[in-house]
Amino acid sequence: MYRKQVRRRRAVLALLVIGSFVLLTITYGQSSGGLQRGVSTVFSPLQDAADRALKPARDLVGWFDKTFDARGENSKLEDELEVAREAAIAGQAALQENAQLRKALDFDRSPAMAESGLDPVSARVVARAPIIWTSAVTIDAGSDDGIRPDDPVMSGGAMVGRVSSVEGGSAQVTLITDDSSAISAKILPGGIQGVMRPVIGDPDQLILDYIDTTEPIDVGSPVVTSGWEAQGLESRFPPNLPIGEVTKASLSEQEASQQVRLRPYADLPNIDLVSVLTGGSRR
Amino acid sequence: MIVTPKITVRVVLIVIVGVLLQLSFFSRIAIFHTSPDLLPALVVSLGLLGGSMTGAVTGFSIGLLVDCLMVSALGASSLVLLTTGYLAGLFRERFDIHSALVPPLLCMVLTLFAEVGYAATQVMLGIDSAVSFLIVRDMLVKSIFAFFLGWPIYLLVRRILRPALVEEPLARRKRRDPTVLGT
Numbered sequence: 001m002y003r004k005q006v007r008r009r010r011a012v013l014a015l016l017v018i019g020s021f022v023l024l025t026i027t028y029g030q031s032s033g034g035l036q037r038g039v040s041t042v043f044s045p046l047q048d049a050a051d052r053a054l055k056p057a058r059d060l061v062g063w064f065d066k067t068f069d070a071r072g073e074n075s076k077l078e079d080e081l082e083v084a085r086e087a088a089i090a091g092q093a094a095l096q097e098n099a100q101l102r103k104a105l106d107f108d109r110s111p112a113m114a115e116s117g118l119d120p121v122s123a124r125v126v127a128r129a130p131i132i133w134t135s136a137v138t139i140d141a142g143s144d145d146g147i148r149p150d151d152p153v154m155s156g157g158a159m160v161g162r163v164s165s166v167e168g169g170s171a172q173v174t175l176i177t178d179d180s181s182a183i184s185a186k187i188l189p190g191g192i193q194g195v196m197r198p199v200i201g202d203p204d205q206l207i208l209d210y211i212d213t214t215e216p217i218d219v220g221s222p223v224v225t226s227g228w229e230a231q232g233l234e235s236r237f238p239p240n241l242p243i244g245e246v247t248k249a250s251l252s253e254q255e256a257s258q259q260v261r262l263r264p265y266a267d268l269p270n271i272d273l274v275s276v277l278t279g280g281s282r283r
Numbered sequence: 284m285i286v287t288p289k290i291t292v293r294v295v296l297i298v299i300v301g302v303l304l305q306l307s308f309f310s311r312i313a314i315f316h317t318s319p320d321l322l323p324a325l326v327v328s329l330g331l332l333g334g335s336m337t338g339a340v341t342g343f344s345i346g347l348l349v350d351c352l353m354v355s356a357l358g359a360s361s362l363v364l365l366t367t368g369y370l371a372g373l374f375r376e377r378f379d380i381h382s383a384l385v386p387p388l389l390c391m392v393l394t395l396f397a398e399v400g401y402a403a404t405q406v407m408l409g410i411d412s413a414v415s416f417l418i419v420r421d422m423l424v425k426s427i428f429a430f431f432l433g434w435p436i437y438l439l440v441r442r443i444l445r446p447a448l449v450e451e452p453l454a455r456r457k458r459r460d461p462t463v464l465g466t
Contacts, residue, residue, distance in 0.1 A: 009336050016343045016365050023347075023358030028408060039351035043303075047352070050307040061312040127306035129353045130320055131360070131398075132421050133405045136353050138306070165354045172354040179405070179412045200410065201418030269313050 118277035135178035158265030284333040319428040323397040330371025338368025363400035390433025398422040
């Protein structure tokens with residue numbers, strides 16, 4: 001009797017382990033299957049309700065964490081404030097000039113949006129992947145709102161990722177910090193091009209690789225999507241969507257490329273509201 | 284653990300509520316730049332109370348549900364969490380839980396094991412990006428969080444599954460005997 005029980009337990013365990021490997025082999029690197037879509041659709045209202053119910057508690061924890069961080073950052077910020085004040089004065093002048101130019105050209109949308117003809121759809125983050133190796137969030141808007149796979153996703157005016165799969169009322173967004181993310185980007189004002197890759201485990205850092213070593217790069221330069229188009233193929237993302245700014249540019253002698261470190265503009269660990277840019281012609 | 288249809292429903296509810304809490308709350312807060320991971324601690328608690336099979340099956344189910352909801356490769360989280368649950372159950376079957384510190388300590392150790400397991404799975408699947416050293420800090424801090432989360436989770440799960448726990452009435456009777464006054 002005992003032996004039979006032990007044998008049955010071992011069989012169940014072996015079945016579960018083999019099942020995991022089979023699932024991993026079948027679904028790795030593929031788009032969502034029917035099972036995932038079904039489960040997501042069923043759980044979408046529950047996730048939405050849980051997100052709303054738990055928001056006050058999340059905000060409370062966030063407030064404590066931010067207060068703790070703010071104490072340490074206070075002196076550093078004072079130094080940065082002085083530099084920022086000088087930049088702000090220059091920025092004011094640029095804004096004034098920009099406003100005049102926009103008026104002259106009759107622009108009522110941002111340059112990136114005007115070029116691409118995309119419509120933003122607002123959505124709220126309702127769930128986030130629990131492990132650091134996967135950077136993905138679930139949002140409460142889906143194909144019913146016009147969202148399609150590969151649509152770019154913005155937060156706070158900066159790019160945070162792309163839609164990886166869509167259901168009726170929800171969608172999954174793969175963040176720019178996910179291992180599967182690779183975005184062609186350029187450094188302004190020179191337009192130096194590279195491929196942006198994440199650093200797993202550090203959401204405050206990105207790497208822009210494959211850059212021409214002869215080009216000088218300044219710390220603080222803004223980085224935007226390059227949005228290339230060649231031989232009938234288009235980039236997944238429209239050009240000039242802000243991504244981040246250069247924090248470090250080191251010349252690697254071993255490699256024939258320059259690696260640039262970036263800091264994303266978006267607060268990726270704490271994104272709450274996002275805008276999905278829908279209606280593009282990208283594929 | 285005596286598994287009846289009622290208890291199965293309770294376990295399913297624990298799994299669903301645990302996953303929703305993780306995805307909608309714990310994954311979205313950061314304490315010392317790290318999000319606590321409730322799921323390994325939950326699987327450990329279920330394994331400690333129900334044995335190796337309960338631990339393995341609930342670990343597999345929780346992993347599968349998470350992978351389905353986050354639309355990631357199915358099976359990766361299941362594999363890690365089923366092993367975690369099985370090990371917790373095996374501990375319960377081989378050793379007695381004499382100290383109140385055992386569940387939180389086991390939650391801490393097995394959360395670290397699960398985090399290393401996730402890393403191993405990712406390495407197995409292939410990583411194209413650079414990996415920051417901060418990932419080690421994340422693993423360690425998550426294990427420390429699991430120590431503090433482990434005890435309340437264990438107590439809560441034990442309370443919910445109390446009717447199904449075989450040793451529970453015996454343990455209660457044993458505790459009461461020496462405290463009777465006047466005898």
